[in-house]
Amino acid sequence: MMDPAFLRFAGVRHGYGARHVLEEVDLAVAQGEFVALLGPSGCGKTTLLNLTAGFLAPSAGDILLDGASVRDVPSHLRGIAMVFQNYALFPHMRVADNVGFGLRMQRVPGAERRRRVHEALALVQLPDAADKYPDALSGGQRQRVALARALVLRPRVLLLDEPLSNLDPALRANLRAELLRLHRLTGMTTVMVTHDVQEAFSVADRVAVMMHGRVQQYDAPARVYRRPANTRVADYFGLGNRLGGVMRACAGGHVLDSGGLSLPLPPDARPGMTVAVPAHALRLAAAGAPQGSLPARLTALTYLGDSVEFDVEVAGQTLRGVQPAGAWAEPLRPGDAVQAGWDVADLVVFPAEAPDATA
Amino acid sequence: MRRPDARAGLVLPAALFMGLLYLLPVLSLLWGSVQTDAGLSLAGYRQFLGEDYAWTLLARTVLLSLAAVLASLALAFPVALYLRRLSVRWRTVLAVLLLSPLLTSVVVRTLAWVILLGQQGVVNAGLQALGLPALALIYNDAGVVIGLVHVYFGYMLLCLLTSVLKVDPAQWLAAANLGAGPWRRWWSVILPQCWPGVAAGAALVFAQCASAYVTPVLLGGTRTKVLATEVYDLAMTYLDWHGAAVAAVVLFGATWLFVSLMSLPARRRARQPA
Numbered sequence: 001m002m003d004p005a006f007l008r009f010a011g012v013r014h015g016y017g018a019r020h021v022l023e024e025v026d027l028a029v030a031q032g033e034f035v036a037l038l039g040p041s042g043c044g045k046t047t048l049l050n051l052t053a054g055f056l057a058p059s060a061g062d063i064l065l066d067g068a069s070v071r072d073v074p075s076h077l078r079g080i081a082m083v084f085q086n087y088a089l090f091p092h093m094r095v096a097d098n099v100g101f102g103l104r105m106q107r108v109p110g111a112e113r114r115r116r117v118h119e120a121l122a123l124v125q126l127p128d129a130a131d132k133y134p135d136a137l138s139g140g141q142r143q144r145v146a147l148a149r150a151l152v153l154r155p156r157v158l159l160l161d162e163p164l165s166n167l168d169p170a171l172r173a174n175l176r177a178e179l180l181r182l183h184r185l186t187g188m189t190t191v192m193v194t195h196d197v198q199e200a201f202s203v204a205d206r207v208a209v210m211m212h213g214r215v216q217q218y219d220a221p222a223r224v225y226r227r228p229a230n231t232r233v234a235d236y237f238g239l240g241n242r243l244g245g246v247m248r249a250c251a252g253g254h255v256l257d258s259g260g261l262s263l264p265l266p267p268d269a270r271p272g273m274t275v276a277v278p279a280h281a282l283r284l285a286a287a288g289a290p291q292g293s294l295p296a297r298l299t300a301l302t303y304l305g306d307s308v309e310f311d312v313e314v315a316g317q318t319l320r321g322v323q324p325a326g327a328w329a330e331p332l333r334p335g336d337a338v339q340a341g342w343d344v345a346d347l348v349v350f351p352a353e354a355p356d357a358t359a
Numbered sequence: 360m361r362r363p364d365a366r367a368g369l370v371l372p373a374a375l376f377m378g379l380l381y382l383l384p385v386l387s388l389l390w391g392s393v394q395t396d397a398g399l400s401l402a403g404y405r406q407f408l409g410e411d412y413a414w415t416l417l418a419r420t421v422l423l424s425l426a427a428v429l430a431s432l433a434l435a436f437p438v439a440l441y442l443r444r445l446s447v448r449w450r451t452v453l454a455v456l457l458l459s460p461l462l463t464s465v466v467v468r469t470l471a472w473v474i475l476l477g478q479q480g481v482v483n484a485g486l487q488a489l490g491l492p493a494l495a496l497i498y499n500d501a502g503v504v505i506g507l508v509h510v511y512f513g514y515m516l517l518c519l520l521t522s523v524l525k526v527d528p529a530q531w532l533a534a535a536n537l538g539a540g541p542w543r544r545w546w547s548v549i550l551p552q553c554w555p556g557v558a559a560g561a562a563l564v565f566a567q568c569a570s571a572y573v574t575p576v577l578l579g580g581t582r583t584k585v586l587a588t589e590v591y592d593l594a595m596t597y598l599d600w601h602g603a604a605v606a607a608v609v610l611f612g613a614t615w616l617f618v619s620l621m622s623l624p625a626r627r628r629a630r631q632p633a
Binding site: 153 | 527532534535536537538547551552
């Protein structure tokens with residue numbers, strides 16, 4: 001039985017006087033779910049994590065774990081373990097003592113403690129690191145030790161604060177896979193804070209997009225990306241290619257009259273909504289090629305090795321696109337007449353204004 | 360290209376200054392302590408250390424200094440932990456205030472303590488007003504320790520603060536999340552990481568206290584003699600320069616020994632396999 005509201009935030013606010021870091025957060029995390037709190041710095045996501053861990057107290061509202069309020073429960077009795085952004089390993093203790101610290105605080109006897117530390121290190125695939133000091137480990141290894149130190153306590157919820165941000169890109173993919181593997185293995189309810197859209201989308205079952213102290217949208221990654229709740233969320237996902245024009249009803253849906261063209265729209269487009277072309281959905285071909293659907297003019301082209309970034313003027317506006325680099329891009333020069341196009345299904349539509357827009 | 364020889368020139372003025380005005384006098388002191396009419400001899404040391412009085416002085420010097428080290432450590436650690444949580448601005452203001460005794464003349468400062476701690480002083484007047492018995496706070500060991508801690512507390516605080524500020528604030532939260540109470544956090548997580556600061560502070564405070572002269576004289580009265588006052592008496596009152604040199608070297612040796620002991624943990628840590 002999965003509890004759909006295993007961890008629940010009910011009207012959680014945090015802040016002093018008129019300035020609130022968190023305005024009013026309502027969220028429910030299901031048992032075993034991996035949820036990402038995604039947003040720019042200052043959006044309140046880390047505050048929400050610190051409230052959950054018990055490092056801060058909400059100024060209003062409540063946090064419930066398995067139906068019981070943890071408002072007045074000290075951090076270590078909540079069964080909520082935190083992995084810090086910089087890992088916060090104790091530099092004067094060996095890895096085994098770091099991982100065993102929580103068990104020692106719980107007065108778990110020596111033999112069992114050693115066994116569980118060993119298990120935890122095996123779980124994060126660092127069985128031989130027990131006698132090393134954190135200084136002697138790489139960033140990725142430290143991250144694994146930090147995970148082991150949290151998991152060894154068998155918490156009910158695991159909190160991850162920007163777990164991949166201190167790692168170089170190659171390691172990041174590695175540890176992302178590791179986080180997923182651990183999550184599948186342990187089934188641990190996990191809440192991760194991140195500012196990285198890809199990181200959130202790649203690991204989380206659901207993403208809570210936070211801005212200005214509020215949850216703007218809470219849904220599965222694909223749904224959040226394909227149907228952003230508002231302009232702010234769309235902007236954060238880099239959906240900046242807006243199609244201007246007038247939306248008009250026609251047989252079977254709506255079209256957008258833009259720059260003298262009638263552009264078909266996805267079936268869920270409604271008048272007043274904003275339409276964006278994701279950069280990767282914008283395709284380009286030399287003029288006359290059959291694939292292109294709209295006449296366009298190339299205004300900029302940047303070769304990035306495995307991909308090409310380009311600006312085109314189409315239907316009276318400039319759109320930016322990214323495509324895998326191929327032979328097709330070779331002969332093109334800024335100023336060339338080209339054909340631009342996209343699949344209607346790839347268009348993203350969303351309400352123009354954030355519902356809670358504050359001046 | 361770096362030319363170390365060219366850079367070495369940068370330390371030349373300081374090296375000359377220290378060499379001429381510090382190292383030479385120390386060497387001449389050492390020389391004076393072993394030079395007798397009958398040539399080089401350790402007779403001075405044999406004679407000095409052969410007397411119980413010398414050992415009493417040495418023990419008192421070391422114990423008073425240790426007491427001052429422990430007292431300033433006990434006072435400065437909580438203050439450092441408090442300052443850690445303040446903004447840089449307030450931290451600086453408070454730290455300067457706490458260091459202000461260092462900026463005051465030793466004589467003025469010490470005489471102020473005489474007024475405060477004396478038999479008819481402010482503290483005892485207060486105690487008596489509350490119906491409590493007066494305490495002997497001056498012209499004894501307690502007076503000396505109070506006077507020493509007052510000044511050298513600042514050194515301890517500076518050293519501890521530097522160490523405490525180096526500890527990542529997330530470590531406190533991590534330890535709390537893992538179930539360590541406030542005392543446990545301090546003892547198991549913070550203190551071990553602050554050892555370099557504790558050792559540096561202890562070494563500085565000990566060295567200053569062991570060689571303090573004015574404070575023991577003014578607050579210790581005639582009964583509380585220490586090695587530094589003995590050196591002065593031998594040289595200035597008895598004009599026994601040889602004996603003064605011997606006593607000074609003993610004091611120097613005791614201080615050096617303590618400072619070396621204090622630097623042991625730091626060295627062991629540095630040798631740890633990486």
